[in-house]
Amino acid sequence: MTAATLTTAPAAPSPTSAPVPPPAGGVAAAARQSVAMAWRGLVKIRRTPEQLFDVTLQPIIFTLMFTYIFGGAIAGSVQDYLPTIIPGILVQTVITTSVVTGTQLREDMDKGVFDRFRSLPIARIAPLAGALLADSVRYLIATTLTIVMGLIMGWRPGGGVLAVVGAGLLVMFVAWAVSWIWAFVGMIARTASSVQGISMLIMFPLTFLSNAFVPADTLPGWLRSFVQVNPVSHLVTAVRELTGTGTATSEVTWTLVGAALVVVVLAPLAVRAYMRKA
Amino acid sequence: MTTNAIEATGLVKVFGRNRAVDGVDLTVPTGSVYGVLGPNGAGKTTTIKMLATLLRPDGGSARVLGHDVVREPQAVRALIGVTGQYASVDEDMSATENLVLFGRLLGLSTRAARTKAVELLEEFGLSDAARRPLKQFSGGMRRRLDLAASLIARPPLIFLDEPTTGLDPRTRNQMWDTVRRLVAEGSTVLLTTQYLDEADQLADRIAVIDRGQVVAEGTADDLKRSVGAQALQVTVPTTTPPGGAPPADAAARALAAVTGHDAARTALGGPDADGSVRLTVPLESPDHVADVLLRLREDRVDILGLSLSRPSLDEVFLTLTGHTAEQQDPEAENPNETPKVQVPA
Numbered sequence A: 001m002t003a004a005t006l007t008t009a010p011a012a013p014s015p016t017s018a019p020v021p022p023p024a025g026g027v028a029a030a031a032r033q034s035v036a037m038a039w040r041g042l043v044k045i046r047r048t049p050e051q052l053f054d055v056t057l058q059p060i061i062f063t064l065m066f067t068y069i070f071g072g073a074i075a076g077s078v079q080d081y082l083p084t085i086i087p088g089i090l091v092q093t094v095i096t097t098s099v100v101t102g103t104q105l106r107e108d109m110d111k112g113v114f115d116r117f118r119s120l121p122i123a124r125i126a127p128l129a130g131a132l133l134a135d136s137v138r139y140l141i142a143t144t145l146t147i148v149m150g151l152i153m154g155w156r157p158g159g160g161v162l163a164v165v166g167a168g169l170l171v172m173f174v175a176w177a178v179s180w181i182w183a184f185v186g187m188i189a190r191t192a193s194s195v196q197g198i199s200m201l202i203m204f205p206l207t208f209l210s211n212a213f214v215p216a217d218t219l220p221g222w223l224r225s226f227v228q229v230n231p232v233s234h235l236v237t238a239v240r241e242l243t244g245t246g247t248a249t250s251e252v253t254w255t256l257v258g259a260a261l262v263v264v265v266l267a268p269l270a271v272r273a274y275m276r277k278a
Numbered sequence B: 001m002t003t004n005a006i007e008a009t010g011l012v013k014v015f016g017r018n019r020a021v022d023g024v025d026l027t028v029p030t031g032s033v034y035g036v037l038g039p040n041g042a043g044k045t046t047t048i049k050m051l052a053t054l055l056r057p058d059g060g061s062a063r064v065l066g067h068d069v070v071r072e073p074q075a076v077r078a079l080i081g082v083t084g085q086y087a088s089v090d091e092d093m094s095a096t097e098n099l100v101l102f103g104r105l106l107g108l109s110t111r112a113a114r115t116k117a118v119e120l121l122e123e124f125g126l127s128d129a130a131r132r133p134l135k136q137f138s139g140g141m142r143r144r145l146d147l148a149a150s151l152i153a154r155p156p157l158i159f160l161d162e163p164t165t166g167l168d169p170r171t172r173n174q175m176w177d178t179v180r181r182l183v184a185e186g187s188t189v190l191l192t193t194q195y196l197d198e199a200d201q202l203a204d205r206i207a208v209i210d211r212g213q214v215v216a217e218g219t220a221d222d223l224k225r226s227v228g229a230q231a232l233q234v235t236v237p238t239t240t241p242p243g244g245a246p247p248a249d250a251a252a253r254a255l256a257a258v259t260g261h262d263a264a265r266t267a268l269g270g271p272d273a274d275g276s277v278r279l280t281v282p283l284e285s286p287d288h289v290a291d292v293l294l295r296l297r298e299d300r301v302d303i304l305g306l307s308l309s310r311p312s313l314d315e316v317f318l319t320l321t322g323h324t325a326e327q328q329d330p331e332a333e334n335p336n337e338t339p340k341v342q343v344p345a
Helices: A026-047 A049-075 A078-097 A099-109 A112-119 A126-134 A136-153 A161-188 A192-208 A221-229 A231-245 A250-277 B044-051 B073-077 B095-105 B110-123 B139-150 B169-184 B196-202 B220-227 B247-259 B288-298 B313-321
Strands: B004-015 B018-029 B033-037 B059-064 B080-083 B157-161 B188-193 B205-210 B213-218 B230-237 B264-269 B276-283 B305-309 B340-344
Touching: A026 A049, A026 A126, A026 A136, A026 B095, A049 A078, A049 A099, A049 A136, A078 A099, A078 A136, A078 A161, A078 A192, A078 A231, A099 A112, A099 A126, A099 A161, A099 A192, A112 A126, A112 B080, A126 A136, A126 A161, A126 A250, A136 A161, A161 A192, A161 A231, A161 A250, A192 A231, A221 A231, A231 A250, B004 B044, B004 B188, B018 B033, B018 B044, B018 B059, B018 B188, B018 B205, B018 B213, B033 B044, B033 B169, B033 B196, B044 B059, B044 B157, B044 B188, B080 B139, B095 B110, B095 B139, B110 B139, B139 B169, B169 B188, B169 B196, B188 B196, B205 B220, B205 B313, B213 B220, B213 B313, B220 B313, B230 B247, B230 B288, B247 B276, B247 B288, B288 B305
Parallel strands: B033 B188, B033 B205, B080 B157, B157 B188
Antiparallel strands: B004 B018, B004 B059, B205 B213, B230 B276, B230 B305, B264 B276, B305 B340
């Protein structure tokens, strides 16, 4: 068959540029677009509250379970274990929650609406930053519930209210930073369940092979050296010191530096991977 | 104005071993509806995705309203609206929430985005469903909302990827009216379709795509003419009148005298002697129809029927690609696709 091109191309049309659109607007516009995307995330959470099961039930069940199981064995009594376990369980629960960000992002990206986001003249980082921002709500719920559970069970943090709030914010910030890792994994993984698998494979040993549940000096030497360099241990120690005595030690600084480093490295990687999908 | 909304040359996209788009050239004049017609898997959607900056071309280049799709994607994105089965709205949000979200992303304040959402829902007849979950939307409502979401910034160029696939005829007609209104308001529309009558009804120009290549381009009439001229069909009885010649022979002589073509005969069967024969000749000009009728009257040939037909786009597609457009929805077929002049005998 012949390619029947029936008409000659229109005579030399010099494509006059259409009115140039307003410039993208830089950082301010990107921030505004991220906030709009975060609003979308909040609407979705409000629409499907059942996705908050993990951040509501897990803090309650884990706190009860671990405290009563390990309390007597590790600290002699439940009451004496609380200052150790509450910071530990707080870190473990909230950090693990960040995994959901990656799996949900992966699921979300397979939907048609993400193609529309890509076709809009918006900052490329906005859909990712918005999703991560909205998930702060999850960390807030998990943090609050764990702390309240601890208080109900008799935990009396010596650091005072401000120190406890500060510790909660620190944990939330680290969880947010870590969620960039899962956002990146979400971009490069093929399915949501593989994101779940990969991240659990990393998170499970990282949170349990730390000083979250047991004092590191009871461990065999090789394990102790791992636990001592594990960034999760530094966060747990920072939170313990904050809530216990109200002092912010160098552990806080190191944790903040580490978390910022994760964001600086992973955020560009995640955005690059996201754009490549386009 | 000779400005073109889209100028694409040699677009190529390769997925693994499959050359989904294999050197597509497109020139879409501003202010027109341009139809890209082809069966499933012909490369229509891939082509649109490249033009809409959703896919990076592996070869060739394209300018959309003067901006290169690879070098200036953000400039292109500011000028286009994309609606397709992939570029849709968020299922988990209400119609209003979707439109507010897209309005805010495009830089409107929350209040302005809300006003815009109300306007658009009104315009697309979705006000009553504004708060209903999208899962309860019919296919037509979804498609209208998808389109409304593309129109927040009133982009001068709108991509519609199969806007009516799966819609019932009434909803499809509504969508056609919407497209016509957009163009009347000055937009340029590039639409893909597997429905031949849709391209025929809406598009000023049509590119027929098959296996990643443009196999024909032109107006619907151009395409039909490329396949053949109009055809005149005369149906006569098989029974020879007493003392006369067989009607088929007499009619064939009359047709040959007027048009200069030998008629193709098709026996139409019928019970025993009551059968009929259809004679078909190509027709250069519709004026010849009157001459044929006069000549038949002079020769005293009784005819049973006479019709004038142009080839349908279906036939065009078959001729150009060697196969029919697949997956046609029989319900959506337009019985009046072929203009016919029926003259009772």
